[in-house]
Amino acid sequence: MQLSKAIELAAEKEGSQRALAKALGIGENYISDMKNGLKPCTVENRIRIALIAGIDPTRAVIEGLAASLNGDDEHQAEAKNMLNAMLDAFPEEGERNS
Template identity: 50%
Template sequence: MPMPDLRKTIELAAAKVGSQRALAKLLGDQDSTISAFKKGRPCSYQKHAQIAAVAGLKDRAVRILMAGMAESLSDDIEHEAAAKVGLVAMLNALPPSTDDVDAARTGRVGNGS
């Protein structure tokens, strides 16, 4: 379950709030942390979802959280594997997201409604 592109999500969120510095402040991070995420530094799925939510990409934020939770579970531990199967089934049952289509088509985030 690959995560949506973090760099693009950061760019969309920064545009929504005015700047990357404003995004960092809103998230309680340093600007250098956000820059590092854009350059490939690992970012938790929770933080990635938070950035997507700031960008107004609510469907994407939900998918990032669900995929991240599923990926954090072990296939080798019975109860975790069962939970993972359930999360993946729920993720696959979600209706198609309009977030990614709109952002890709316009190159910017809509009004977030």
């Protein structure tokens, strides 16, 4: 799940984006910037957002690692592809075919 969607879901469960920011101990503007890809989201916050949203925190960490890698660097691109292949091999609950 994209970080922006996870933040939306977590904010909905907390009652608002402001309440989510308070639960994470960060500023509301920082949450907005993370959601829009303007600020980085730490692994710790990815886990906390996932837990609040009720989604798999392991998947959130792997997605975060893949997103942090530079696709222009040969070695990082290879690692990014491997992480994305792992995610594709184990789709989210709503993505699985019956």
